[in-house]
Amino acid sequence: MSRPIWSGEENRAESLATLALQIYDSIAKKIYSDLADAGFPEVRRAHSAVFRNIEEGGTRATTLAERAGIAKQSMAYLLEGLEEAGIVEYVPDPSDGRARLARLTKRGVEARKKVVWISRQIEGEYSQKLGEKRFAEIMVGLRELVDAQEDP
Numbered sequence: 058m059s060r061p062i063w064s065g066e067e068n069r070a071e072s073l074a075t076l077a078l079q080i081y082d083s084i085a086k087k088i089y090s091d092l093a094d095a096g097f098p099e100v101r102r103a104h105s106a107v108f109r110n111i112e113e114g115g116t117r118a119t120t121l122a123e124r125a126g127i128a129k130q131s132m133a134y135l136l137e138g139l140e141e142a143g144i145v146e147y148v149p150d151p152s153d154g155r156a157r158l159a160r161l162t163k164r165g166v167e168a169r170k171k172v173v174w175i176s177r178q179i180e181g182e183y184s185q186k187l188g189e190k191r192f193a194e195i196m197v198g199l200r201e202l203v204d205a206q207e208d209p
Contacts, residue, residue: 084176084179085102085105087175087179088172088175088176088179089101089102091171091175092168092171092172092175095171095175097144097167097168097171099138099139099142099144100139100142100144100168103135104135104138104139104144106121106125106127106132106135107121107125107132107135107136107139107145107159108168108169108172109124109125110124110125111145111159111160111161113161114158114160115148115150115158115159115160116158116159116160117150117156117157117158117159118132118133118136118157118159119132121136121159136159139165140159142164143162143164143165144161144162144164144165144168145159145160145161145162145165146159146160146162147159147160148160180192
């Protein structure tokens with residue numbers, strides 16, 4: 058059986074990107090597994106592109122696609138699945154009667170809240186493993202790196 062280039066321990070670079078991706082993968086697996094157990098099995102990891110970018114009052118699909126860095130067709134596909142699952146609904150855009158906004162339904166808001174709750178639980182576990190002070194320092198450092206990316 059062949060393995061991806063980065064699958065072997067001997068090939069894993071200890072770079073920031075690799076470590077960050079490994080942590081993200083671990084967190085995402087836990088979130089979506091727990092989310093399924095909580096009654097939201099239709100919400101998959103790919104749907105994070107919607108949940109991360111949708112505004113409370115709704116957001117146009119084209120705006121969601123731009124924010125997520127994906128094709129409009131890909132976003133339309135994600136939204137279609139979420140609409141069928143009762144997570145997202147479409148409402149008229151008050152600023153343009155021809156346009157529609159994708160908005161979380163009550164069930165969608167519940168799913169988003171559950172994701173946040175699960176995320177906080179994971180952060181609590183990490184804080185316990187590393188110690189509160191060290192975890193807080195890592196979070197500050199990561200925030201500084203993110204903020205530095207926004208400045209050219």
